[in-house]
Amino acid sequence: MNKKDTMILCHLRNNARMQLTQMSKKTGIPVSTLYERLLKARFIKKYTIIADFGMLGFATKAYVLISVHKNQKDALRQHLLHHPNINSLWRINNGFDFLFEGIYTNVGEVEHFFDQLETQFSIKQKITHYVIEDIKEQDFMSNPQYAEWVQDRNPE
Secondary structure, rough: OOHHHHHHHHHHOOOOOOHHHHHHHHHOOOOOHHHHHHHHOOOOOOOOOOOOHHHHHOOOEEEEEOOOOOHHHHHHHHHHHHHOEEEEEEEOOOOOOOEEEEOOOHHHHHHHHHHHHHHHEEEEEEEEEOOOOOOOOOOOOOOOOHHHHHHHHHOO
16 A cells, blocks of 8 residues: 555545545545545445444443354354344454454343353353443544554555
């Protein structure tokens, strides 16, 4: 990823709805170049929004570290991957198999979810952290002023 790509990414992370003409003015990159690079961008995984789930009635967010017996890892992975409450899922290390972010209407719904998990899987260990307040979210590489800092850490 070169400096132009880094600038484009920073501007998109800051405001994905920014018009290419506006981004061109801010970056000095011609609109045609922006368009071409965005079409070929391999660094963009998904176009999405960051929703305020609390405003949608889902006021409880929990991050959960979980480990199960070796023979159940794949089944748990599939279960979490396809469960509607699971927003993000990661395979991790240091004694745990997965870390996931779940979005729920309330703590009772979380506990019901865990009861079902414990019925279906032999859970060795589980640690739950409830999010009290979102302070900063999805902000990495969103400030174009730090494009050079990012580029210094990711040379071509």
